[in-house]
Amino acid sequence: MGEQLALGLPPREDYSAESFVDGxxxxxxxxxxxxxxxxxxxxxxxxxxxxxxxxxxxxxxxxxxxxxxxxxxxxxxxxxxxxxxxxxxxxxxxxxxxxxxxxxxxxxxxxxxxxxxxxxxxxxxxxxxxxxxxxxxxxxxxxxxxLLEPDDALLARLLKKLFADRQSPMVDGLIDYLLPRMERSVEGARRLVEALDREALARRSLINRGIARRVLEGQDAIGED
Missing domain, CATH: 3.40.50.300 (P-loop containing nucleotide triphosphate hydrolases)
Known part of the structure; x- marks a missing residue:
């Protein structure tokens, strides 16, 4: 079976209690x-x-x-x-x-x-x-x-939800790879998932560590400007 590719779908706005990420x-x-x-x-x-x-x-x-x-x-x-x-x-x-x-x-x-x-x-x-x-x-x-900025546990659950909202397939272990390297905020998580989804769509690939590394390095370069 071939790899499932990123679909490039816009995130679904879901304000239900079930979709809220507690922490x-x-x-x-x-x-x-x-x-x-x-x-x-x-x-x-x-x-x-x-x-x-x-x-x-x-x-x-x-x-x-x-x-x-x-x-x-x-x-x-x-x-x-x-x-x-x-x-x-x-x-x-x-x-x-x-x-x-x-x-x-x-x-x-x-x-x-x-x-x-x-x-x-x-x-x-x-x-x-x-x-x-x-x-x-x-x-x-x-x-x-x-409302405070999230800890690791909340960020992990949030990333999982953001990827699911975009129906973005990813390799196992990706969230554990992202957590110590990403911006420590909810807004940063949203920007990161959007950038990862966009990069994976352009490369017609699921989101893997190589894509994550390129996106994170690009964000670091922008932050240094």
């Missing part, structure tokens, strides 16, 4: 999200570096709570049309959400017009920029859940 880096965040009915002030900020699972967890939470998800850039426009008595999640609230609209939304949560408000961000809320003193005070006091 110590996200355990406390998952626990905090599960307790959404008891958030102090009905608000929680979920923050962490890019690619650590904020969007995935937000979609899981929205399904669990029957909530609505909007991106921060749309908050001012959609504020008045948000359904009442329904949980709301605002993604990228730290960089793109209108501050007056954000303050208004947090007030609605505090006064129980919204049963729960989830805000996602890369930075801790105390570091967000705002000229509204009351909002600044609120952000310093709000409850938070932090």
């Amino acid at each position: 110590e880096a996200n355990a406390s965040a998952r626990w905090a999200l599960a307790g959404w009915r008891a958030w102090p002030g009905r608000v929680l900020v979920l923050y962490g570096p890019a690619g650590t699972g904020k969007t995935h967890l937000t979609h899981m939470w929205a399904r669990e709570s029957s909530g609505t998800i909007i991106v921060g850039a749309d908050l001012a426009e959609k504020l008045e049309s948000l359904p009442s008595a329904k949980p709301v999640a605002v993604e990228d609230a730290d960089v793109s959400a209108d501050r007056a609209a954000l303050f208004h939304l947090m007030n609605r949560a505090q006064h129980e017009a919204i049963p729960a408000l989830l805000l996602t961000a890369r930075e801790a809320p105390a570091r967000w920029q705002t000229d509204i003193p009351d909002l600044k005070s609120r952000l310093k006091a709000v409850s938070t859940a932090e």
Whole structure:
């Protein structure tokens, strides 16, 4: 039987609970999200570096709570049309959400017009920029859940999932080869798998150590520029 070749398929966006990769880096965040009915002030900020699972967890939470998800850039426009008595999640609230609209939304949560408000961000809320003193005070006091960069066990499970999402065949032992040599972040893992898949497709080969070595050396060269 011939070797199974890389198919070059785009990754499938799967935000189901079954596809989420659990680990110590996200355990406390998952626990905090599960307790959404008891958030102090009905608000929680979920923050962490890019690619650590904020969007995935937000979609899981929205399904669990029957909530609505909007991106921060749309908050001012959609504020008045948000359904009442329904949980709301605002993604990228730290960089793109209108501050007056954000303050208004947090007030609605505090006064129980919204049963729960989830805000996602890369930075801790105390570091967000705002000229509204009351909002600044609120952000310093709000409850938070932090997502950390992954350890080896989580990275290994993540790589396996990313390869499966792309239906990218690989040789046995490839993940063990990659772990000590790759960038230690979720976002780095995503970029690496994409590059490996692209290189294997160009060479009409499954992903092997030779391809992995070339891709890793190429990434190192880019990092040195």
